[in-house]
Amino acid sequence: MSNYVAKNNAAEPEAAPKRRRKLWLASGIAGLTGVVSIAAVGVATGAGAVGSEGLRWSTAQQVSKDGDRGAAEREEHQGKKDGEEHQGKKGGEEHQGKKGGEEHQGREDEREHRGKEVPCDSDKLIQAIIFANENHGGVLELAKDCTYRLTRSDEHGNGLPVIKENIVLKGHETKIVRDATAHHFRILTVGRGGHLTAKGLTIKGGQTAHHSLHGEAADAVWSRFSNSVEATKAAQAGQEYVPLLQAKPKGEVLKSAKAETEAATLLDGGSHAGGGVLVHAGGTAKFEETHILGNQASSLGGGIANFGRTSLHRTTVADNTAFFFGGGIFNAGVLQVSDSRVINNDAIIGGGGIANGAAFIFHRDVDGGTTWIEKTEITRNETLGFGGGLLDIEGTSAVKHSKIADNTAALAGGGVASAGDSNFELTHVEIAGNSTIGVGGGLALALGAIANVEESKIVANKAGFFGGGVFTAIAEATFRKSEISGNRAVGPLGVGGGIFTVLSEIDLDKTRVAHNFATRRPGGVFSFLSDVDVDDKSAITANKPTNCEGTLTRVPRCFG
Incomplete structure (x- = not known):
């Protein structure tokens, strides 16, 4: 079924207005527990991509190049063999042939640069990519101000054929979109050995099939690298949080x-x-x-x-x-x-x-x-x-x-x-x-x-x-x-408005830490068992309520 749209000028907006979710106003966030858990839903894919029959792609350029070159070589060989051609006449013919060949080559280069024009029809675009894959690539000149609307995919969830050769998709305010009513599929895929160049396009609305997280949660993943979530929970409960930050994170990966x-x-x-x-x-x-x-x-x-x-x-x-x-x-x-x-x-x-x-x-x-x-x-x-x-x-x-x-x-x-x-x-x-x-x-x-x-x-x-x-x-x-x-650490237990460092190495070289704020001391730099090196051209100053006073490990060249 053809998706032909005759010069579609109904341009879609370049980007939808931002839907601010206000993440840190979400209920339950304050406790930093159970941040996210998404259940799996079914996988849906569309029908296979269409074939390339009916599409014609001229190969006369290469044939013409080879034919002209072969004819020129035969004429030159024949002239040398018989010795019947006048040198002046021969030179004139060679000059004329060279000039004609240059003009012919210029026309071929222009056609090659312009590429194969693809009508504003998603089926034609699919066919053109298939043909380019089967014929060592090509430049596809897409229709100006056109929306190629994709309604189906192959069995692997690809809306367009996988790019397997060197293919250029050259658009002019051109859109390639997945139809909102279609099954889930992405727009473009580049396979091994493929080379895609996309110019002047909008790629919009792709959606891959749903996938289960199997209990993956953001706080659990981050806890592999830092105990900050556990520490903030302890701080909220009025418990000691520094020992938790000192402990090595779990770092484990559970697998089935x-x-x-x-x-x-x-x-x-x-x-x-x-x-x-x-x-x-x-x-x-x-x-x-x-x-x-x-x-x-x-x-x-x-x-x-x-x-x-x-x-x-x-x-x-x-x-x-x-x-x-x-x-x-x-x-x-x-x-x-x-x-x-x-x-x-x-x-x-x-x-x-x-x-x-x-x-x-x-x-x-x-x-x-x-x-x-x-x-x-x-x-x-x-x-x-x-x-x-x-x-x-x-x-x-x-x-x-x-x-x-x-x-x-x-x-x-x-x-x-x-x-x-x-x-x-x-x-x-x-x-x-x-x-x-x-x-x-x-x-x-x-x-x-x-x-x-x-x-x-x-x-x-x-x-x-x-x-x-x-x-x-x-x-x-x-x-x-x-x-x-x-910078500010603004919560009721906020510490280290500028820098908060635990078991780390920090070097300040000609660097300024200033005008930061924290609810609790210090407002500038908080260090616990960290090696903080401050050179004589750096400054930790004008932080509130203090620069470094209240830190657990001394910070050199920091006063107040």
Whole structure:
């Protein structure tokens, strides 16, 4: 059945208005217990994709090239053999032939650059991708101002055929959307050996089949890396919380045979990852001037799940949702984001905006890959767990000349969270206006995480308990030529408005910790069995109610 739409000019909005859920006003959150538990529902997939019959794709370009070249070689050989052609005449013919060949080649190059035009018909788009896969790739010129509305999928939940060759989808304010009444399926999938380039597109409304969490809860997962949830519960009950922070986190992963089988599918996405786009290991995807909007994944990567190599340039990832990790983007491969926006995305367990890696209780972990982020805004993302804007678990992340602002996490790391043996580099980054009802309003580091923060600002963030700006537990961090100011630990038991550190190593190099606030002393830096090194060009000053007075372990060069 054809889905032909004749030049559809009814443009859909680029991004829906933000549905602020006000996570930390939710009932039951104050106790930080039973944060989330989602039951499984049935899996639904659509019919298979159509075939490629009826589609014609001209191969005359290559035939013409080979034919012209062969004819020229035969003429030249014949002229040399017979010696009958006048040199001047021969030269003129060669010149004319060369000129004609150049003009012919120019026309071919123009046609090749323009690509194969695909009418505003979803069946034609499916057929064009199938044909390109069978004929060593191609450039598909999609219809301008068109909405390709997908109504069915293959048996693996792919709305469009898997990209297996080098294929360019070139749009002009073009949308590819899943019909709201269709069964669950993602929009695009890049397989091993495939290379997708998407330009000028909107990818919207993809939704993978529902998947059971098997009892996974955000607080239980975070407890593998930090005892902050248990400590905050003890503090609320009027009990000693410091010994809990001193104890090593559980760190265990419970597994069953069924969970192990399901975990294997998560290692390369399976049928539940990548609501909008799934890039398998060995696949490559490049997005330019594209919008990835309103997609939903029942496991990893609401907008994009990347296990291969993916880059985004001048691209917006907004209003996507993931039930596990990576509301906007999940990465376990190589990810590069530049001049882009990641906004208004949601994840249940962690990484509301971007998650580099994932951790579970009943599933095998998926280690983070390598993430480069530059000149990008990560704003207004949310999670019920940890890492509202950006999360790294067992991976490597580098962020430069970017802003991570106004994100929310219920448990830890309103702006950024890093856990496990992860490496984080932040250079010329502003972490501002983020919030958590737990710990680490701006930045939370736990259990082996290492962060280097240079020429950056951690300002105006808010935590309900410990570390309005920064929280570290069994971690390492260096702050060089940076500013940690105007942060607040605002709850009745709030401590360490600027920095709260336990069993960690912290270096302050030409860094200022100032004008932070906590409900209880100290407002500047709280340390328990941490090695805090403050150089003579750093300052801890003007914090309330004190700078460091009230800390359990002395902080050098800190007075009052």
